[in-house]
Amino acid sequence: MLRKILIALPLLALPSVAEAADITGIAKVRAGDAVVIGNTRIRLGGIDAPAVDQLCLNTKTERWTCGIAARDELAKYADGKSWACHTRSIDRRGRAVARCEVGGEDIQKWLVRNGWALAYTRMSHDYAADEKAAREAKAGMWQGAFIAPWDWRVRNKKTAILGATKPPDGAHAVLLASASGPVAPSPDCTIKGNVNSAGECIYHRPTSRWYTQIRMKISKGTRWFCSVEEAEAAGCRETKR
Numbered sequence: 001m002l003r004k005i006l007i008a009l010p011l012l013a014l015p016s017v018a019e020a021a022d023i024t025g026i027a028k029v030r031a032g033d034a035v036v037i038g039n040t041r042i043r044l045g046g047i048d049a050p051a052v053d054q055l056c057l058n059t060k061t062e063r064w065t066c067g068i069a070a071r072d073e074l075a076k077y078a079d080g081k082s083w084a085c086h087t088r089s090i091d092r093r094g095r096a097v098a099r100c101e102v103g104g105e106d107i108q109k110w111l112v113r114n115g116w117a118l119a120y121t122r123m124s125h126d127y128a129a130d131e132k133a134a135r136e137a138k139a140g141m142w143q144g145a146f147i148a149p150w151d152w153r154v155r156n157k158k159t160a161i162l163g164a165t166k167p168p169d170g171a172h173a174v175l176l177a178s179a180s181g182p183v184a185p186s187p188d189c190t191i192k193g194n195v196n197s198a199g200e201c202i203y204h205r206p207t208s209r210w211y212t213q214i215r216m217k218i219s220k221g222t223r224w225f226c227s228v229e230e231a232e233a234a235g236c237r238e239t240k241r
Helices: 002-013 066-078 107-113 128-137 149-154 171-175 228-233
Strands: 023-025 028-031 034-037 040-044 083-090 096-102 191-195 201-204 223-225
Touching (some): 040 107, 096 107, 191 228, 201 228, 223 228
Parallel strands (some): 040 096
Antiparallel strands (some): 023 083, 034 040
């Protein structure tokens, strides 16, 4: 019995996720819903923002990099402000899933209300009213046409197109693609993804043998990734060469 008690004591001393200390400091913005404070990677909980290489359509049905815009708008709004993040859980990629305040303001609420993210209602309905307000105001992505980030990640061809702009014929092909082109959408997004003849998604780092031979074209279904974790989360494997 004494031995069991001695083993249990260290476990009782460990804080649970709910009791973990808040994460505070100046954040480095990686995406519209992902930041880094110190050495801690944080996923903003309750919302879902477009990936950095996701495309949307504007009011003229022209392609624009809404994922980059979401990231940059967050970075601009939070520039120099102190963050306070309250951890709720840890995701499968080892990131702290948290609700964060920037200068005392709920930053998730700000992102959703300004149309740079959606309420992730599969996990929480906290921001559903803010999404409704953004949709009615045609704010951010809502002014044009786009696909929900969770559908875009799995390339769901049957998904609904959201937004205020009536999408043109062939809009799905554009909106399901990534910000492909000869130049990466961001200096941080240099990993190339393509689909091989067997239908597998393969990612290539800049040092891989075939990297320079892969032509980034929307029509080819290629995609830029910002990290190995992002590529693998999308179901891709690394090239064997």
